[in-house]
Structure formats: structure tokens, C-alpha cells
Amino acid sequence: MTDTDRPQGTPGPQPKGSTSRAGRDLPAAIGVGGTLGVSLILILIFVPEVWFPVVAVAIGVASWEVTKRFRESGIKVALIPVLVGGQAIMWVSWPWGVTASIVALAATVLVSMIWKLLGQGLQSAPDNYLQDLAGTTLVLCWLPLMGAFGASMVLEDNGAARVFTLMIVVVCSDVGGYLFGVSFGKHPMAPAISPKKSWEGMVGSLIFGVAGSVLTVMFVVDAQWWIGLILGPVLVICATLGDLVESQVKRDLGIKDMGTLLPGHGGIMDRLDSLLPSAFVVWAILGALL
Template sequence: MTRDPHRPEPLGSGRQPARSRAGIADGPGGKGEGAAARQDPDTGPLVRIDQPPVPPRPAVAPRGARPGPVAGPETNELRRDDEGADAVPLMPGGPAVEARDREAGHEEAPADAPLTAVPDALGAEVTGEPPQDTPSGAPRAVGRAGRDMAAAVGVGLALGAVVFATLLLWRPSFLAVVTAAVLISVVELSGALEKGGHRPPRTPVLVGAVVMAALAWTRGPSGLVIAFLLTVFAVLLWRLGDGPVGYLRDASAAVFVALYVPLLAGFAVLLLAPDDGAARVLTFIGTVVCSDVGGFAAGVLFGKHPLARTVSPKKSWEGLAGSVAACVLIGTLLITLVFDGPWWGGVLFGVAIAVTATLGDLGESLIKRDLGIKDMGDLLPGHGGLMDRMDSLLPSAAVAWLILSMVAPV
């Protein structure tokens, strides 16, 4: 059988000589050495009798016809695009993926294998667990307010009873309550910052908090400012003992804690200091409570337009309007009836408290979202930590002291 020399050989025709330990069978360049060989009547080359013929090389598909790599770690376990761009991806963990992995010899990971947490766009962590009201997850559905309302109301009434009892029975006892609340809040806020990678030294801030409350009670505004400056100086010196790494980060965090909690709480002590201090503190706290209640009621009933969607999605402009209305009403009544002040002073007081209480709430929500936490603590059922109840009170205390000093001077 004579082969046309101009005719191309078929792909995989097997014209390469078969190789074995004994050498190369007869073919181009072969000597026919080793075991006996026979002629293949179809293709022509000699192959060894005791060895199977060399399998033909598979034809290589053109580059453009190869399936697109749409599977792998970077594609979230999608299958190869053997059916084109419109192929439906396999769901991770589905039966098709499990069958594919068994065929490929992949071992299934144990059910309790640790999951790697990766941060999301808002600083939360995706751990594979159902989100517990994290910045990027849905809040726990307890009610439209997002709280355990029975526990929240009970804790709120208990706190109110403590405030009323200490204010009406003996004013210095309220100073002790404020100091204890400040110390707990400092611990909660410092712990939350530690979860975010900060290491604020607590000892100088805790000592400074006690000194700020004491000097605000005995020396007034100047004593409060001096105690705060001494606390800042103590923080800077204290942190030197831990070396230079992270010094600015940790010292700044501690100064922030000292400013945010004990310094602002010191204005509540300044409200308490005059002879009518109990009335001033009750006016301040009562107006803040009305801001929360009015904002909550208006937000639940009429809230449609988010106030700060990325910070606190539940707050609405309608809720802010309800806060302002409630604060203006109660502020005007208290300023005119209790302190015999001008009506416009009550309006100013109410608007200012509504704004600062809302900003304080938003500010703490922003901090918690940045740190990727839900609450500052878990001391108060239905509320979270004590710091979660101080958020609207702290900035409002400074504004209340300033406005009451103008419209109802001592």
C-alpha cells in the first residue's frame, strides 16, 4: 500500500515509533532490535508484539473554543462555562458541587471547621453565623423599635426611680450615682475601643473621672476644666511606659474617652451644684427623655424619610420633628413655670436639647458602626450597656447647663 507523500497524515496516526525498555521498534531510524515486531496493516509502522500501541495524542481544541474559567476560589465556586456565557452557576454547597468535588477527589471539610472572618464595607465581620444586629446585618426582630420593650421599660423605670430618689432625698447621693455611672461608662467605652484595635490606658481616665466630678462639685466650671487638663497630662505620661508603638493611637483614644464621658458628665454635676440643682437636673433629664419618647413615637407612626441612613437607618426626619415638638412643649412649660423664665428661653432650650440628644445618639451609633459592635455593653437588659443610655444625655448636659445659666441664672 503506497502512501501519497503529499497527503497529510491524520491527526494521531501513531507514526511515532513505540518505545520500550528494549529499544525502539522498527520505524524511522529504528533497527528492529529487541522483541519481535509486526506490521500494522492500517497505519504502516511496526509496533512491538508484547507492548500495546502508543495511544494517539488527543486533538487540541483551538484557543477560542476552550471553556472559560469561571470556577475557582475567585469565582465563589461557580462551575466551568462549558455551555456558554448564559450557563447557570452552581450554588455553593449544592448537590452538583458535592458530586463534582467527589469526582475530583476533593475531601469535604468538617462541619465544625473554623470560618475565616472577612470585614465588610461597614467594618462588620462575616463569620457564617446569623448576624446579631451588626452594622451590615438585619437587626434582631423584637419589635418595630428593635428592642425587648418589656425589659427596656422595666430598666428605664428602675433607673428613673434611682434618679428621683437620690435627687429628692439628698443631692450628694446623686453625685455618687453620676460618678458610678461615669466609671462604668468609661470601662464600657474603653473595652469597645479595644475591640477596634485601640489600647487606651484606663487607670488615668478612671482616676481623672473621679477628680473631675469632685472638682466640678466643689470648684465649679474652672475645677472641671483643670481636672480634665490634668487627666490629659496623666494619660500622656502613663502611656509612655508602654513604648512608642501605637503611642499616638492609644493616647488619643484615652483623651477621647476622658472628653466624651467624664468631662461632659461634669456638666450634670454643675447643674446639681446650685440650691435649685435638683430642679435643674430634673428639667434636663426630663427634656431628654421627652426627646427620646417623642422621636420614637413620631418615627414609628410617621417615619418615612431616613435622617442618616448609613449611620442609623431607623431614625427619620419625622422622628426628629417629633423630638423637637415634645422638647419645645416640655421645655417651655418647665422654664416658665419652674424657673419663671421667658417663653422663648423654653423654646430655645427645647430645640437645643432635641438637636443635641439626636446628635449624641447618632454619634454613638457612628462609633459603634466604626468598631463593628452592636452595643457598648450588656449591663442593662433591653438597652445594652450603660453607655448606650448615656449617649443622648452627655452632650445635652453641656447645652442644658449653658442655656439654663442664661435664661435662669443662679
């Protein structure tokens, strides 16, 4: 059994002080995570209008990371439509809302269909057309479409508070899952997908996530506490499943991380895996209940 496949609670040999039981360079991960967190908090407090371009840039970089990994594995995602169309999906939501993002998604998928069809000219049939188009569509839905929900939240009433809710609850879920998983994790949740996730960690995520959700909704969003009680467990489950989805994608691709840009974390996409589906959940639930 390799260290990568070792279930949580039975860690392999590690250089003392260099990595955590979760298999990461803990000091680097804390330093990078703290710097990113503080930067985003300052943006949301003092210049919330900058949030939108920050998310758009992050989605662009993450899209490039994922597309590069897919192409290395033989899935030739349409790079230019993904990068250009992905930014269109993001930016049209600023003046026209997420409905416009869905329209832009449909247009980008249509362009991608033609792009892949004509990539080798009309005299030869494209190779692996269905596989490549499916990969392209997945990237567009997974990153820029979900990112549009997260970016556009800041434009709504009390938008910065809604974004804070997303960030705080996901961080609480991660912290609770890490603490309970490392301390008590003995029963793997999905050993075939992510061996280090445990049911004990999930309990910690739910406890910390729901508490963070209730407190954030009450004192940051200034709404009724029961909204946080609804949002918390849904968001924790969605964030956990989002992480598992990326784990399965990386397992299929035979890689550990999507990129190397963030020491101790991997790539930008490795930090967005749980945030992207969670952004849609926060947008939908707070939009419906506030």
C-alpha cells in the first residue's frame, strides 16, 4: 500500500515536521491559505467590486490547469473556446445576471462543437470527437458556470456578506473535517475515490460547518438563524461531494494535483474544488430565503 492509497488514521513514514497526516506540507499550506484568506477578506471589506475580476482570473487559471491536465491524458479539450468562452460566461453575469451566463454557456458549447469538428479540416474526420467534446463541456460547466454564481453574488444586496458566508462555511467544514479526521478517522468514507476521507471527518465537517453557517447568517448576513441551519448541512455535503468529484477526476487522470501554483495546496483548481459547487448552493439558498 502506497502513502497515496493509505486510509486515514494509518499514515506512512514521513519526515518529521515536513508534512501533515493529510499528506501535505502543512506550514506551506497554512501560509498560502492564510495569505489568500486575508487578501480575499480585505477585498470584500474595502473593494468588493474587485471580487468579480479576482474570481474571473482564478477561473481562467483553473480552466487552463484542468485543460492542460486533460490534454496530457489524451482528452483534447478545446482550449481557446474554454478560455475565451469561459470568460464570457463569467463576465456577462455582471450586467445581465446568471441567466446570461447560461446563454453564454450554450453558445460556447455550440462553438466548441464546430471547433472540434473542423479542427482537422473538412477532408478528415476528427479523432475522439465525442470524448473531447464531453471533456470540453465538463470544464465549461464545472468552472466558469459555477464560478459565475460565486462572482455574481457580490453584486446582490448585501453581496459581500453572502460571499463571506460561502467562504466561512467551507473553511469551517474543511477545518472540522481535518481535525476530526486526523484525530479520530478510522472508517473511510469513499476508499476507492479518496482514501483519506473518513466518516469521522464528515461528522466534524457537519458540526463545524453548521455552527459556522448559523453564526455567519445571524451576525454577518443579519438574517434568521434557521436559514443558517438549512444552509449549513447542504453546503457541507455539497462541498464534500465537490472535493470527491475532483478526486475521482484526478484518479482517472492519474495525477495528485491539477497544478503546482500554490505550495502545499497544488493548483488553483485544487482550492476551488469544493468552493465551485458550494457557490451555486449559497447563491440558490440565500437567494430563495432572504
